[in-house]
Amino acid sequence: MNQSSDEQEILIRVRGLRNGFGEQIVHDNLDLDVRRGEILGVVGGSGTGKSVLMRSIIGLQPPLDGTVEVFGENSLGREETDAVAMRKRWGVLFQGGALFSTLTVSENVQVPLKEFYPGLDQALLEEIAAYKVVMTGLPPEAAPKYPAELSGGMKKRAGLARALALDPDLLFLDEPTAGLDPIGAAAFDELTASLQKTLGLTVFLITHDLDTLYAICDRVAVLADKRVIAVGTIDELLALDHPWIQEYFNGPRGRAAVAGPNRRVHEDKRG
């Protein structure tokens, strides 16, 4: 994928977003651009509205004000059955996996495929579901199981398999590595990075995981004071003199992540 030529192409454009619940305002005049082909990490303290921002972008949370464009199309206030072209091109992984509890993992992966491409025959659907499941790092035995029989980490992977079912251009991940063991989390990072490379994915990644930020994110957006206060590479962010950013990246955990082996992955990828 040639990244430099289409770097300026904006896939998600958020302008003047204002979100609130009753008296409490979560976002005020928030602007954000996500470029094609990048992995954008979104960080912020608890309660700064990272998930609300994601829900606004995918049209689940009607904002009080502002515009959101995804693939150059307005994504606000669209019916579930509307904007099909847009929905075909994105995949969403919710925090808890949000698998359909009455369907097996394999059937969960097949839901978007059947919905958008009813012509595919059942054998091919089964095969696609099977390799997607294995691709996300689940054991093949997990495919015929129901979500209730899976552990938290496995649910997350199954959720990712469903998000990837349509080979989307744009992937929303809400804290994908939270609750995974470090090995699993590193594998998840690697998977995201390799999918991004091979499929030319654009990834909107909400995370608290500093290792993930260092390992795979091209740019990081920082949510604070009800808006995005800065977007840039980690080095650019570190050059800023914002107390929260300094605290975040230079705290004990931040330093540990820099020193960690994942830093190499980051540099390899850049180089």
Place this chain on the structure above:
Amino acid sequence: MRAAADFERTDANGEAVLRFSGDLSLAFLGDLPNRLEAIDGAVTRLDLSAVGRMDTVGAWVIHRFARDRGATIDGLDADEQHLLDQVVAAEHPIQLPPPSPGSFTRALNEIGAAVVNSGKTLYGLLGFMGATVIALWNVITHPRRFRFNATVQRFEVVGVGALGIIGLMSFLIGIVIAQQGSVQLRQFGAEIYTINLLGRITLRELGILMTAIMIAGRSGSAFAAQIGTMKLTEEIDAMRTIGVSPMEALVLPRTLAVVFMLPLLGFYSSIISIIGGGLLCWVSLDIPPVTFIQRIREVVPLTDLWVGLVKAPVFGAIIALAGCFHGMQVEGDAEQVGQRTTTAVVQAIFLVIVLDAFFAVFFSEIGWI
């Protein structure tokens, strides 16, 4: 530039080559997999050099074909090769669910499972009743553990909250009984016995029974859904680890609330029914309220009231226990909450009616006719 996936076959130098073009991606695949399946004869090489964009589904279709026909794949750039490698690495034989048995076997299977299940549920319900009694005893011996506020709050939700709907229901039932009764009794010139019918049936049977059914639908289902959801979100487990017994904190207040509220609501329901019926008597039979009340006092023995009031707490206990028991049985997913709630209500109403029949026989045996 995006185009539908297509291929072209060329045979040269003893080599059968499929040249693919267009986008090998889900959106542009069309009927390509089926057309590939339909190709006869050996294919030795797949040339992908003219392919535009390829995604994992396209890679899978190519890989599957190459694997089945023993063909080689070439013409991939580095990214596409990487993608193909990833898909190949994820290949694994799919496990198909076992074929479902014939309908006769399945019917037998379901009947058997239902019988075993009812046996287990009855046994479990009995055990749950025991656990509730033990919890009650623990609270009696350690009164400080009694959750007064939770219990009073349940009293309000179960009792006061139901006054409106039960009042309306009872009023209408009273009118219906009086109206239907008077129509039938008029044939014998015995309209005056409408009052006997109304007073006795509401106090003895209908007031309590209808209230029990209403409370089973209103509170029994709520108990099952609340406790079931708490079970799913691990709130019950959290309670246990903190040292709070869910039996004492959740089940006991609810059970006590229904046990105490059902007699009161049942009595209230009977009275409202009598008022409704009395109103109809006044309007359509010209029996003035004073006569009506006097007549009610003459024809309804006090034992009728006792019959109703003795049954009510038992019905209440069954409704609350069925609701809480099924709530505690929830495991796994959200669908179970719905299933268990339904079962709780159906079972509670069924058991209430069965017990009502037993009570009817019992009271007539001891002479409270």
